[in-house]
Amino acid sequence: MNAIKKAVEIIGGQTKTAKHFEIRQSHVWKWINVNGQAPAKYIKKVSELTDGKVSVKELLADHENNQAKG
16 A cells, blocks of 8 residues: 555545645545655645654655656
8 A cells, every 4th residue: 555545544535635735535536546646745744644654754655666667
């Protein structure tokens, strides 16, 4: 499981996560199912919303893993 998916589950789902960022739920769905990562500008707040259960380092690892894939 990638870190953003874990984080969204901890936060309380895609809709609740989207509300924290004032974006649509479909954007969060895309983070998980298409991009496999949160946008870099949101990483720190995503980690904060999980009370540190998903670290910034873990969320950045999603980016690194995606770069390694090509």
